[in-house]
Amino acid sequence: xxxxTINDHIVIHCGTSLGxxxxxxxxxxxxxxxxxxxxxxxxxxxxxxxDTAAMQLFLAFKNAAARQNIAIQWRNPSKTLMQVSALxxxxxQLGLSSK
Amino acid sequence: xxxxxxxxxxxxxxESFELLGDMEEALITFKIESPDPEKINCIFRxxxxxxxxxxxxxxxxxxxxxxxxxxxxxxxxxxxxxLDQRDIEYLLKSVDCIREALKRVQNNQAEKSDCLENLNSIxxxxxxxxxxxxSSGIKEKNPARTPLKKTIKKQTGWxxxxxxxxxxxxxxxxxxxxxxxxxxLIITQIEMDDDDLPLFAQLDPTQCYLRWTIHLNKAVSKNQxxxxxxxxxxKDEVDLISVDEESAQExxxxxxxxxxxxxxxxxxxxxxxxxxxxxxxxxxxxVGIDKIDDLMNIVGELVIAQSALSQIMHNFDIRQLExxxxxxxxxxxxxxxxxxxxxxxxxxxxxxxxxxxxxxVHDLANQLGKKIExxxxxxxxxxxxxxxxxxxxxxxHLIRNAVDHGIETPAVRExxxxxxxxxxxxxxxxxxGNIIICISDDGAGIDLDKVRSHAIERxxxxxxxxxxxxxxxxxxxxxxxxxxxxVTSISGRGVGMNVVQKNIVDLGGDIDMQSEKNVGTxxxxxxxxxxxxxxxQLVKIGGQVFIFPLIAITEIIQIDSAQLTSINEKELYCxxxxxxxxxxxxxxxxxxxxxxxxxxKFLIVVERDNQFYGLLCDETLSQRQIxxxxxxxxxxxxxxxxxATILSDDSTxxxxxxxxxxxxxxxxxxxxxxxxxxxxxxEDQQASHPNHDAALLNGLDQYLPVLGFVINEHEYGVDxxxxxEICLSDKITPLPNVSSxxxxxMNLRGMLIPIIDLLEWLSFEKSTDQSKVQKPIITLYIxxxxxxxxxxxxxxxxxxxxxxxxxxxxxxxxxxxxxSRNKIRGLVHIENKIITLLSVNNLLxxxxx
Numbered sequence: 001x002x003x004x005t006i007n008d009h010i011v012i013h014c015g016t017s018l019g020x021x022x023x024x025x026x027x028x029x030x031x032x033x034x035x036x037x038x039x040x041x042x043x044x045x046x047x048x049x050x051d052t053a054a055m056q057l058f059l060a061f062k063n064a065a066a067r068q069n070i071a072i073q074w075r076n077p078s079k080t081l082m083q084v085s086a087l088x089x090x091x092x093q094l095g096l097s098s099k
Numbered sequence: 100x101x102x103x104x105x106x107x108x109x110x111x112x113x114e115s116f117e118l119l120g121d122m123e124e125a126l127i128t129f130k131i132e133s134p135d136p137e138k139i140n141c142i143f144r145x146x147x148x149x150x151x152x153x154x155x156x157x158x159x160x161x162x163x164x165x166x167x168x169x170x171x172x173x174x175x176x177x178x179x180x181x182l183d184q185r186d187i188e189y190l191l192k193s194v195d196c197i198r199e200a201l202k203r204v205q206n207n208q209a210e211k212s213d214c215l216e217n218l219n220s221i222x223x224x225x226x227x228x229x230x231x232x233x234s235s236g237i238k239e240k241n242p243a244r245t246p247l248k249k250t251i252k253k254q255t256g257w258x259x260x261x262x263x264x265x266x267x268x269x270x271x272x273x274x275x276x277x278x279x280x281x282x283x284l285i286i287t288q289i290e291m292d293d294d295d296l297p298l299f300a301q302l303d304p305t306q307c308y309l310r311w312t313i314h315l316n317k318a319v320s321k322n323q324x325x326x327x328x329x330x331x332x333x334k335d336e337v338d339l340i341s342v343d344e345e346s347a348q349e350x351x352x353x354x355x356x357x358x359x360x361x362x363x364x365x366x367x368x369x370x371x372x373x374x375x376x377x378x379x380x381x382x383x384x385x386v387g388i389d390k391i392d393d394l395m396n397i398v399g400e401l402v403i404a405q406s407a408l409s410q411i412m413h414n415f416d417i418r419q420l421e422x423x424x425x426x427x428x429x430x431x432x433x434x435x436x437x438x439x440x441x442x443x444x445x446x447x448x449x450x451x452x453x454x455x456x457x458x459x460v461h462d463l464a465n466q467l468g469k470k471i472e473x474x475x476x477x478x479x480x481x482x483x484x485x486x487x488x489x490x491x492x493x494x495x496h497l498i499r500n501a502v503d504h505g506i507e508t509p510a511v512r513e514x515x516x517x518x519x520x521x522x523x524x525x526x527x528x529x530x531x532g533n534i535i536i537c538i539s540d541d542g543a544g545i546d547l548d549k550v551r552s553h554a555i556e557r558x559x560x561x562x563x564x565x566x567x568x569x570x571x572x573x574x575x576x577x578x579x580x581x582x583x584x585x586v587t588s589i590s591g592r593g594v595g596m597n598v599v600q601k602n603i604v605d606l607g608g609d610i611d612m613q614s615e616k617n618v619g620t621x622x623x624x625x626x627x628x629x630x631x632x633x634x635x636q637l638v639k640i641g642g643q644v645f646i647f648p649l650i651a652i653t654e655i656i657q658i659d660s661a662q663l664t665s666i667n668e669k670e671l672y673c674x675x676x677x678x679x680x681x682x683x684x685x686x687x688x689x690x691x692x693x694x695x696x697x698x699x700k701f702l703i704v705v706e707r708d709n710q711f712y713g714l715l716c717d718e719t720l721s722q723r724q725i726x727x728x729x730x731x732x733x734x735x736x737x738x739x740x741x742x743a744t745i746l747s748d749d750s751t752x753x754x755x756x757x758x759x760x761x762x763x764x765x766x767x768x769x770x771x772x773x774x775x776x777x778x779x780x781x782e783d784q785q786a787s788h789p790n791h792d793a794a795l796l797n798g799l800d801q802y803l804p805v806l807g808f809v810i811n812e813h814e815y816g817v818d819x820x821x822x823x824e825i826c827l828s829d830k831i832t833p834l835p836n837v838s839s840x841x842x843x844x845m846n847l848r849g850m851l852i853p854i855i856d857l858l859e860w861l862s863f864e865k866s867t868d869q870s871k872v873q874k875p876i877i878t879l880y881i882x883x884x885x886x887x888x889x890x891x892x893x894x895x896x897x898x899x900x901x902x903x904x905x906x907x908x909x910x911x912x913x914x915x916x917x918x919s920r921n922k923i924r925g926l927v928h929i930e931n932k933i934i935t936l937l938s939v940n941n942l943l944x945x946x947x948x
Contacts, residue, residue, distance in 0.1 A: 020268045023304040034299070052275045053268040056296070057304050064299030087278040089289035089311060 001029045009039040011075070014047045018054035026054060030061045040065060045076035050084050055094075062094055111152055112201050118145045120454040123194045126187050127457040134182060142190065143172040149197065151323050155280045160211045161200050167222045168193055174226070189225075191458065193218050256287065257315040257324055260338040267307045272333070274307060280327050281313060288314035314342070386444050394444075397437045404430040438724060445485075449527045449536070450478035452491045456498050456525060463502040470509050470520040471502060477527035482534050486626055489606055490536070493599040497538050497622050498523065500596075505542030505620055515617055517541065530625075533608070533650075539621040545614035547571045572612045576600045609758060625758075633727055635744075637720035637752065638703065641690035643833065644752040645716070646725060646744060651757045653704045653711065655719055660698040672702060672713050679704065679711040682764045684755065687739055688835035692717060705757050712761055727754065730834075730844060733888045734853040737834055738770055739763055745846045751832040770836055801905060805927070807898035807934055808877065810858050814898055816927065816934045823880050827873040828854065828893055845876070845891060852878060854891045861922060861937075879939050901934070903927050908936060 001022075003012040010033050018026060033040060042058075065072050077096055091097040122145035125138040150165035168190070174180040182190075196214040204210050259281075263274045278289065292310040296302070315324060321339070328337050408426045411419050453475050464471040482490075506512075506521030513519055526537045547568055554560045554574045566574075576596050603610045608626040634649040662673040663681075671678040681702065685692045702713035725744035728751075730737065741756035763770050804819040831843040831854050840859035844851045854876060876891040908925035924936040 020305065023268075027302070027304045031299070051268070051273055052307065052309070053304060055275075056307065056309055057302070059293060059309075060296055060299045060302045060304075063296070067298075084275060087275055087282065087289070088309075089291040093291070093293070 001026050003029060003033045005036065005038065009041055010036055011041045011043055014042065014044045014050075016046050017049040018047065019049065019051040020053040023053050023057060027057055030057065034061065034064060034068070034070065037068070037070060040070060040072045041075050042072065043075040044078050044081045047078040047081050050081060052088060055084060055088055055090055058094055059090060108156055108204075111156060112205055115149060115152065115201055116198065118148055119194050119198050121145060123191065123458050124454060126190050126194070127461045129182065129187060131181075131183060131187070139172070139175055139182070143169065143176050146172055148326075151326060155327060158200075158204060158210050160215050161197055161204075164193070164197065164215050164219045164222075167219050167226070171222045171226050186225075189218065189221060191461075193222075194458075256342045257321070258340045258342045259311075259313040259315070259324070259328070260340070261311045261313060261336060263307050263309070263336050264333070265306045265308070267336075269305055274309070274311075277328075277337075278311075278313070281315070281324075286313060287316055288312075290314075390440065390444055394437070394440050397433055397440060400433045401430070401437065404433060435724065445483050446481040447484050447487060448478060449480050449482050449487060449534075452487060452494060453478045453525060453527070455491070455495065459495060459498060460502055460523065463499060464506075467503065468508060469502065469506050471506050472520050472522050474522060474524045476525070480527040480529060480534060482626065486534075486606055489602060490624070490626065493602045494536065494538070494624075496596075496599050497624075498525070501538060501540040501542065501620065501622075505540040505544075507543050511543075534626045536624040536626065537621065538624075539619060541619040544616040544618050544620055545572055545575065545612075546616060547614075550574055569613075572614055575612075576610075633725055633754075634722065635725045635754070636703070636722050638701070638716040639718040639720060640685050640688070640716050641692040643690055644720065644746065644750070645684070646752050646754045647703050647714075647757065648741075648754070649722060651705050653706050656702050656704060656713075658697050658700050658702060663697060670697070674702075674704065674711065674713070677711065679713050680764075681713045681715055682760060683715045684739075684760060685715070687760060687763055687770060690833075690835065705761075707758060707761055712764075714755070714757070714760060725752075725754075728849075728851050730851055733851060733890065734834075734841075734844070737837065739835065743832070743844060743851055745849065745851075748830075749846055750830040751844050751846050751851060753832065753834070802902040803905060803908075805901045805903045805934070805936065806877070807901060808875070808892075808894040809896045809898050810861075810894050812895075814932060814934045815857070815894075816901065816903070816936050817877065817879065817892075817939055818936075819900065821879045821881070821939050823878040823889055825897065826876050826878065826891075828876050829873065842893060847878060847889070847891070850889065852889045852891050854893055857892045857894055857937075881939055901927075901929055903929070903934075903936070 001013065001015055001018060003010050012030070012033055062072055072095065074094075074096060082091070082096060085091045085094055085096045122142050125141040129135070129138050129142075146165050146168040150162050150169055153159075153165060154162040175182050175186075192214075196212065196218055200210040200212055200215055203212070261274070261277060263272065264270070267274055278286075290312040292312070293308070295308045295310070297308065302308075321341075324339060328339065404426060408423070408430065411423050411426060415423070456475070457473050460471055460473045463469075501523050506523065507515070507517075509519035512521060521540060521542055523538065523540045526535075526539075528535055528537075550571050551560070551566070551574075554571075554577070555562055559574060559577055560566065576599075600610055603624055603626070606626055608624060611623040611625070612620065613623075614620040636647045636649055636652060636655070638645055638647060656674065658672065664671050664673065664678070670681040670683075672681055679702075681697070684690075697715065701716050701719050703716060705712050705714060727742045728744055730740065730743050730753075739756055739759045741754045741759070743751050743753050746752050805816040806819050806822060807814050807816045809815075826847065829845060831845050833843040834841060834853075840856045842854040842856050845854050874893050874895065875897050876893055877897075878889055878891045881888045881890060907927050907929070909927070910925055911923050922938055924938040927934045927936055
């Protein structure tokens with residue numbers, strides 16, 4: 001996971017796999033991105049593997065951003081992300097529910 | 100997403116095989132004319148369980164097929180349709196097919212097969228023809244549906260409160276696993292509770308703070324849910340609650356995420372990982388939790404004992420001697436309990452293999468147009484797992500023989516005045532510390548005249564040779580022997596009985612056959628109970644310790660010379676008013692004893708086939724449990740010796756094979772070792788090193804590292820790459836009736852290796868050095884294509900190491916006759932001396948001489 005700043009927003013690239021194996025590094029990346037105080041776009045197009053630890057991290061991240069009035073948008077959430085968020089009953093909280 | 104459901108796959112497959120075995124048995128014994136509802140339930144239950152559990156693992160083909168079977172069997176269960184012979188055959192094929200599919204999964208292959216697809220289509224067709232069951236309409240069927248009907252009026256579903264442990268992520272207990280497996284059922288709602296989730300800045304991302312409530316449809320049975328919960332979670336993480344209508348309505352009004360099972364769900368990707376993880380894993384035993392608890396308790400006791408002893412030793416003074424002795428007794432007692440417990444874990448009922456035979460008999464009988472009843476007894480008899488695994492194929496062969504050659508066709512049987520249905524009896528029981536497996540049939544018996552004439556034709560016996568019936572019967576164990584008129588796919592290739600016998604003998608057992616023409620055949624297999632630990636009696640014969648399995652001993656008596664007598668030079672002892680023959684083990688094993696006077700010596704009384712024998716020994720020692728070591732790992736079988744063990748002083752003691760001793764005494768088996776047919780000796784010395792070619796290519800092979808050593812003032816050398824280690828000779832136990840250059844066996848850190856006197860091996864000169872001085876032992880690896888053995892050379896002294904150029908190795912002069920030329924690789928001239936390089940791989944041949 002990494003991020004880049006483009007004009008007035010930050011794009012966080014999830015990569016292909018997120019999970020407990022590198023959860024601390026993922027948290028650091030999200031924390032840094034959050035501290036920049038710009039709109040956050042999470043690009044999860046390539047994400048093919050994600051576990052509950054990473055989903056929980058996104059949930060806490062989303063709550064923190066909401067507290068700081070920072071908008072979060074998902075870009076091309078992958079099928080895996082949609083399935084896992086549905087399976088864990090988190091789609092609504094993460095803003096991933098299909099419209 | 101990491102789905103660690105893999106860890107359960109192996110257990111699932113094992114359990115599925117068991118279920119299929121139950122289904123098979125129910126089908127084989129199913130009587131169409133009087134259907135047994137319990138058997139129908141058993142068959143249904145198998146299909147139902149396979150459907151649910153295979154779905155958990157994403158084995159959709161098996162699950163789908165099991166679902167079709169379940170639907171079809173439901174028509175039988177509800178009595179809308181009655182099973183007929185065609186159904187039975189299709190269902191038996193289904194068992195085979197699912198079994199094969201599971202084996203493929205086990206081997207990391209796709210479960211899918213034409214067989215599954217074809218049978219699925221067949222059952223779909225049959226379903227169309229079958230009348231609808233009265234209760235059809237509910238897709239998810241429940242094996243315990245009838246009793247559920249009483250409560251279903253109020254019960255509208257199930258609720259699972261799932262609260263994973265905080266350390267779940269770290270312990271690889273991925274919470275989404277539960278949802279994934281539950282998605283195979285009908286989930287109506289999943290509610291996530293993040294009330295405990297800390298603020299982002301305070302979050303420890305490795306900990307789990309979430310909880311869930313999962314709602315399941317009423318059509319899902321409690322059993323189904325519990326089955327999944329058992330597989331996927333820890334008990335303390337879930338609460339399963341039945342939801343009534345009222346509360347369900349309340350819940351329905353609450354906002355929640357609704358999830359429908361996605362057929363492309365993540366679990367699909369878990370399957371290849373699943374199969375991969377099971378590849379190459381060792382076989383396993385399912386152990387009851389009570390046995391594990393027992394082990395844990397004993398280990399706890401051992402830790403306490405060890406700690407108490409440490410404390411005593413730390414501040415030891417003589418007043419604490421009693422405490423020390425008590426501590427050791429306690430330690431000994433618990434070590435023994437630990438051994439017993441471990442042994443109990445290894446013992447499994449023989450029914451695990453007996454289960455396979457009804458099907459084999461059913462299929463073969465159908466194929467051959469025979470009517471056969473298989474009666475099985477003693478299936479709860481327990482045997483060591485290793486033994487069980489190794490006897491399955493030999494037993495199957497004997498059963499197939501009984502069906503093919505033993506039982507006659509109904510027409511022939513009726514002509515002989517027998518019942519049209521032949522009977523095969525398969526029985527297991529314990530006798531004198533052995534397991535006996537008896538396969539008998541009331542068929543045609545072995546035609547002794549035919550066997551005899553075949554043996555003469557094949558040159559196995561001469562025309563004039565007089566043989567007893569028993570000896571003639573044993574001829575069918577000869578390689579390539581078969582009296583079958585035609586070679587069938589079932590039997591008659593003549594390799595079977597020989598292989599059967601070899602397998603049984605390799606296990607330390609034997610096989611006995613009795614047969615009478617038109618009456619039947621009895622095959623009796625005698626197998627050791629276990630291959631690992633044994634209760635034993637230690638005795639001394641001529642100063643050497645020997646071991647008798649306690650279970651083989653009827654009693655031990657001190658000889659009263661008044662009870663001795665002899666007939667035809669055979670000494671007998673009058674024991675309880677019966678004369679029993681005395682077998683002098685010292686003579687059989689060629690062990691010198693102080694005196695031939697039998698007075699005050701001891702007889703180990705053993706029984707075989709209702710006959711008692713007295714095995715003579717000089718002195719009885721203690722009784723103890725021993726760990727059996729196989730001397731064949733590095734040497735070969737020695738007649739009369741079942742194995743060896745390492746005693747507490749690190750010396751080796753030989754275990755007496757009581758049955759073989761009786762056979763040797765009765766001259767049924769030869770006393771001398773038969774050389775193994777070692778055809779795989781690597782003649783080319785260089786080929787013994789797998790890296791040779793690579794080394795040669797790299798130019799590293801020009802020099803051969805050689806260890807030099809001295810024997811009888813001459814210097815020899817061996818390739819250092821063959822050397823395992825060098826140690827000093829220590830407590831070498833002589834072996835009976837082996838070549839004189841084999842000095843005996845030595846314990847090398849729990850491994851028994853033969854020790855070779857190199858001088859004798861090379862020159863056949865008997866070594867005259869009787870000194871007790873410890874000598875260097877060079878232990879070597881000797882390899883062939885299939886074997887790797889370790890042997891030790893006893894030498895006088897080590898000299899030096901050398902780098903020998905291959906060009907320096909000269910062939911041994913033709914004029915030299917005193918040594919066996921194939922033992923010598925060549926001669927090397929180094930530093931003004933000649934070193935004889937030995938060819939150690941040929942030792943494999945000679946070790947077996």
